[in-house]
Amino acid sequence: MGPELVVDDLRVRFRTRSETVDAVDGASFTVGPGEVVGLVGESGSGKSVTARSIVRLESPGEIVDGSIKFDGRELTSADDRTLRRLRGRELAMVFQDPSTTLNPVYTVGEQIAEAIRIRENPGRQPFLAELAAGVSSRLRTRRRRSEVLELMETVGIPQADERIDAYPHQFSGGMCQRVALAMALARRPSLLIADEPTTALDTTTQAAILERLARLNAERGMEILLISHDLGVVSELCDRVVVMYDGTVVECGPAESVRSDPEHPYTKALLACLPHQSEPGSRLPTAEWPPADDRPSRSDESPLQGTVLETDRTAVDGGTTATGDRGWTRGVGETGGSGSDRGVDGSIVELEDVAAAFRQSDALVDRVLGRDERVPAVDGVSLELRAGETVGLVGESGCGKSTLVRLIAGLEGATTGEIRLRGERIGDADSRTDDQLADIGVVFQNPTTSLNPKRTVGKTIAEPLFEAGWDESRRKDRIEEVLSLVDLPVEYATRYPRQLSGGQCQRVAIARALALELSVVLLDEPTAALDVSTQARILNLLADLQADLDLAYLFVSHDLAVVRHIADRVAVMYLGQFVEVGPTNRVLSAPTHPYTQTLLDAIPGNEAEECRQWDREALAGEPPSPTSPPDGCAFHPRCPVASEDCTRVEPPLEAVDGGRTRCLYAGEWRSDDSQRSAGDADATETQFITNSERTEPGVARTGRDGR
C-alpha cells in the first residue's frame, strides 16, 4: 500500500497591489495508493496552483487555510527540512515546458545524476557544496552512469549511451520532457505530479509519454496526479477525474463515468467544447457555466472575460455560424482579395516544388574551410491556398511545418522551387512589395510570448499600420475596427498583455494579423497553448472571420481533432515532404498513408473506429535525421506495414482517392494489414517487415525471406 494524498478545503490566495485573488477556494480531493487522478479545468481554474501547493511551491501565493496531508503528514505546516526530504524522495513534479525545466549548460546525464544525488542526500546543501556542484557534476555522472542510463531507457530515450552527454538544445521537445521525467523518477517518488506534461508536444510524442506514465504506474504502483486541460489525455490515463472551476472542485468521480455521463453542468459544458464532439465546421459550444451574469468577478483580468464576450456574440448570432458582414469591408484600392487577381483556379498562394535547407553551422571558420553542410527542412512541397479555404498542416515536431509557414510569410527564402502570391512570384520579405507583405499575416502558437509585454494592445495593432504609412486618425479607426472584429472591447486598446488572459492575447495576435486587411492568415498552432473552452472560442472566431472576409487559412496543428473540425483540406508532412494531401473528411477517416493512420491512432481518448488501426507502439522511435534520411521510403523505418521494396524504392506523391499520397501501397495497405492480422498473411503478395525485424534508420534491412 502506497501513501495517500488528502487535500482538504485548501485555500490559496494571491495578493497584488490592487487586489486579492483567491486562486484556490476550498478545494478537496484525494489520490489513493496506486491511483492515477486527473485534475482538469480551464485556465485560471486553480488546478496548477493546487498542484504547486502540494509540493509547497505556491509562492507568490500563500496557503491561507485548509490541509494537505501526504502519508499522514501535514504539508502546510511542514518545515523546510521535511519538505526537502519529501521533494527529494517521495514527491516529484514534472512541469509543462521541458525547455525551461532543464538547465541549458549541463548535459542531460549530469542533470539526471544530480537528481539521484538529491535523492541520496536530500538534506540542506552547504554553500560550498553548491559552488562545487558544477565542477563535480561530470564526475558524478561518470560514477552513476549505469543508473542514469537505466533511467533514460526507462523513459524511452533511444541510444541512451550515445545521448547521455548531449545538451538539452540537442534534444527535441519530446526528448527533453523524457529527460525531465527521468529526473523526477530518479527520486523514486511515491507520488508524481505532472503539470500539463504533454501540452507542448505533438500527438505521437504525447502518446508515447502517456504510455510511459501508464507503464510506470502499473509496474511501480507510482501514484500520479495529472494536471491537464485536455480531457482526452485525462480520460486516457486516469482512474479518477477531479474537475475544478474557479478555485473549487465541482465534480469528482471515475474517469469513465465523468467522461461518458458527467453530472455537473460545467463538466458537461467542458466536454461539449471538444472539437471531436461536434460536426466538423459547426459552431463549437463554449463552457457557458454558470450563466455569464452569475459569474464571480474575481478580477478584471479574469480569463472568463472572454466567455462573457462569446456569450454576447452567441446571442447576436443566435448560436449559429456567422456568415454575414460584420460592418467592415475592404477599402477601394486597398490590399485585399478580389476575384480578378486570384490564380486561375481561385488560389491566392501557390507553392511549386518548394525546398528549403539550412546551414548546419554559421561559424566563419566553417565557411572559410568550405564546410557548408545543409540540413533539408522542406523538400519539394507543392500546394495551393484558395480564398475562403482552410488547409490543415499536420505532422510531428521537426517535420517542416513551421519552416513552411516561415517560407510563405517571407521570414525564410526558398532554396529551390517557386512561391506565388496572386500569380506573381515572391521571394523573402526583403524582396516583397508593401502590398505583398500586407497580404499575408501570421499568428504564432504562444499568445503571451508573441506580444511585446511593453506595448499596449493598441500600439501592437498599430505597428504594421505605422510601417505601412497610415496616419494617426486612420490608425485609431482601424484599431477600433479590428478589436471589434475579434470581439474585444475598444477599451482594451490601452491594456498591456499581462492584463489579458491567454485567449484574449490570442485575439489580439489575430487582430494584429488582420490590421492590414490581408487575404491569407498563417496560423501556427494558434490554439495549442489554450484550454478547450478558450480553444473553442478562438476556433469559432476564426470561422466567423473567414466567413466574413473570405480569408484563406493555413492552419498548422498537431491536434487532429482541431484540424478535422476547421480544415477543408489537410496536408500531412513527414521529414520535410507531404506524404498525404486531400479532403479532410476522407484523409482523417480513411487515410491512404500509414503515417496518417499512426497519427490518428495516437489521439488520446478518441475511441472512434478509424483511430484504432494499430496500437500506440506502432509508431516506434523518432523520425530519422534529415541529414541522413533512409533509402527508399523515408517512413519505412517506422512504418507498421513496410515491405522489402520500401527500403529501396522512393515512392512518388501520386493521385489517390481524391488526394495525393506518397506510399507504394497507398490505399492497399489497410486491407493487406487487416488480412494479415486476421492470420491470412499468405493471401497477400506483399512481404512485410515486422517491428522486431527493424533496424536503425538509414541502415539496409532484409525482408522476412532474408532477401
Ligand code: SF4
Ligand atoms: S512506401 Fe512502404 S514504408 Fe513507405 S509508407 Fe508505404 S508501406 Fe510504409
